[in-house]
Amino acid sequence: MASAPPMRRTSSRQVPLLREHSLVPVGMATILPEAARHVRQLEAELLAYCNRFGYDEIILPTFEYLDVLAPGLEPTLLENSYKIVDRTTGRILLLRPDVTAQIARTVAMGMVGAHFPLRLSYRATVFRYEPEHAGRDREIFQVGAELIGADDSSADSEIIMLLIECLRQVGLRSFKISLGHVGFFKGLLVRAGLSPEGRKRAEQAAARKDVPRLREILSQEGVTKRSVHRILEALELCGQADVLSKGRALAKDEKPLVHALDRLANVYRLLCAAGFQEAVVLDLGEFRGFDYYDGIVFDVFTDGIGVELGGGGRYDHLIGRFGRNLPSTGFALSVDRLFRGLNRSDRTKSVRSEVLVVAPIGLSTRLVSVAQQLRQAGIRTIQRAVDPSGRDLMGAAVKAGLEADIDTIIAVGVDGLKPEQVVELHQRDCRRVAGSTGRAHIRKRTVSIDDLIASLRTDLEGAL
Numbered sequence: 001m002a003s004a005p006p007m008r009r010t011s012s013r014q015v016p017l018l019r020e021h022s023l024v025p026v027g028m029a030t031i032l033p034e035a036a037r038h039v040r041q042l043e044a045e046l047l048a049y050c051n052r053f054g055y056d057e058i059i060l061p062t063f064e065y066l067d068v069l070a071p072g073l074e075p076t077l078l079e080n081s082y083k084i085v086d087r088t089t090g091r092i093l094l095l096r097p098d099v100t101a102q103i104a105r106t107v108a109m110g111m112v113g114a115h116f117p118l119r120l121s122y123r124a125t126v127f128r129y130e131p132e133h134a135g136r137d138r139e140i141f142q143v144g145a146e147l148i149g150a151d152d153s154s155a156d157s158e159i160i161m162l163l164i165e166c167l168r169q170v171g172l173r174s175f176k177i178s179l180g181h182v183g184f185f186k187g188l189l190v191r192a193g194l195s196p197e198g199r200k201r202a203e204q205a206a207a208r209k210d211v212p213r214l215r216e217i218l219s220q221e222g223v224t225k226r227s228v229h230r231i232l233e234a235l236e237l238c239g240q241a242d243v244l245s246k247g248r249a250l251a252k253d254e255k256p257l258v259h260a261l262d263r264l265a266n267v268y269r270l271l272c273a274a275g276f277q278e279a280v281v282l283d284l285g286e287f288r289g290f291d292y293y294d295g296i297v298f299d300v301f302t303d304g305i306g307v308e309l310g311g312g313g314r315y316d317h318l319i320g321r322f323g324r325n326l327p328s329t330g331f332a333l334s335v336d337r338l339f340r341g342l343n344r345s346d347r348t349k350s351v352r353s354e355v356l357v358v359a360p361i362g363l364s365t366r367l368v369s370v371a372q373q374l375r376q377a378g379i380r381t382i383q384r385a386v387d388p389s390g391r392d393l394m395g396a397a398v399k400a401g402l403e404a405d406i407d408t409i410i411a412v413g414v415d416g417l418k419p420e421q422v423v424e425l426h427q428r429d430c431r432r433v434a435g436s437t438g439r440a441h442i443r444k445r446t447v448s449i450d451d452l453i454a455s456l457r458t459d460l461e462g463a464l
Contacts, residue, residue: 027138028137029139029336039339042338042339042342043335045169045170046143046166049166049169050145050166051121055145057120057121058106058112058120060103060124062095063094063095063096064093065086066078066083066094069105072292072321073098078097080129096124097128100144100292100330103146104315104318104328107148107319107324107326109322116149116326117147117148117150117155119145119146120145120148121143121146122144123143124144125139125141126140128140141335144332145162145163146329147328148327148328153267155327155329156267157267159329163177163300163331163333164276172342175309176279176281176300178283179267179280179282179286179297179298180282180284180285180287180297180298181260181263181286182297182313184247184261185234187251187260188234190256192218193221193222193227194217200291202214202218203287203291205217206285211232214232215232234250238282239282240281240282244268247284267296292317292318292321293314294314296313296314297314298311298313304340305340310332315329354382354408355380355382355410356410357370357384357412358393358396359411360386361387363385363412364385366413366419367385367412368383370412374453382404393414394411394423394425397423401427407426410422410424420449421446421448421449422446422452423447424446424447426442427442
């Protein structure tokens with residue numbers, strides 16, 4: 001089964017010309033038509049399932065004022081944001097680098113309403129500068145959900161269940177949710193006596209699972225060997241329920257660490273009770289890259305993709321940076337990475353029920369009429385006028401179908417038929433070789449327009 005064509009992104013390897021001659025900015029996507037159909041369907045399915053959970057879509061601005069959004073963005077993300085001058089006001093604009101911060105700002109301003117909890121979903125593109133060698137895109141297509149105003153284990157488990165069900169809904173067969181609590185690892189760093197700057201660098205190394213760098217930072221901070229051992233052991237604690245007991249041994253009854261483990265245990269218990277145990281792995285070293293996360297955090301991984309498909313977690317203090325504290329949790333999925341993790345081509349094509357209507361050039365009015373009737377019936381229809389060589393309309397129709405890669409062809413204006421009749425051709429079993437129409441493998445029947453529409457609609461309903 002062939003997979004759908006990928007999104008096209010430029011890199012230094014793909015553009016052999018001098019950098020200044022590149023026609024598309026590095027790290028930006030060009031999504032060609034077939035891939036675009038898959039991507040839009042994927043986004044629509046994800047949003048539809050979020051809506052089934054009660055999450056309403058919100059559409060956010062592509063640009064934000066730097067001084068307004070800056071409180072919700074960490075310094076590194078601000079540095080890697082694309083900025084321009086607003087020609088009207090002279091203020092600095094940001095090209096959207098993060099959706100969660102935008103939602104936090106919107107909620108804090110009271111724009112979404114005063115009834116909590118709020119359940120919001122979105123699809124958006126975020127833009128972040130990344131060095132070419134980092135292997136990450138600068139234009140990121142996202143679908144996500146945010147649960148705002150609820151602070152309990154059931155809220156944490158709800159957002160994770162939604163993520164799992166979304167992935168299953170779109171057909172991802174094998175994936176793992178890496179589940180942790182940032183308070184546990186942060187607590188270990190505080191107990192070890194790291195400076196605020198040292199803690200920040202250690203957190204960044206932990207988020208990347210960069211053990212050598214973490215060792216180096218701990219050494220520079222003068223951390224004792226015993227504390228170094230505990231921190232590194234915590235970073236490697238990954239598995240099922242036994243991870244919690246090992247974590248409690250490291251916590252040594254210190255309240256912040258115990259509270260983090262208690263919350264993690266409750267969320268894990270709820271997920272297991274709901275039947276999601278096989279999809280979840282506990283990871284006490286789980287550490288999201290954004291500094292606004294302050295509770296339960298998670299990433300999602302699948303085979304064949306070397307980076308996370310997405311993730312999220314709790315950010316109880318982010319909205320407070322804009323003036324109003326509200327407990328919140330959410331997730332975001334990279335549509336590009338999820339798209340690469342799926343094999344969707346056959347599934348999408350069967351649902352589309354696409355047909356090609358073909359007629360001689362002299363019968364353009366009849367061609368347009370038949371094509372329009374099919375479209376009004378909900379059938380995706382491509383029309384094409386042909387010049388049949390030697391009056392061989394069937395051969396020209398089959399050739400047009402092969403060129404368009406469409407299996408169902410409707411021939412209009414065939415000699416000897418009544419005005420309301422057409423010929424329906426199916427070439428699914430046709431040999432697709434250059435220069436051959438493959439007519440020996442074509443199935444065909446003469447049918448009225450009304451009967452054709454009825455049968456195609458039945459096929460479409462069956463596929464859906």
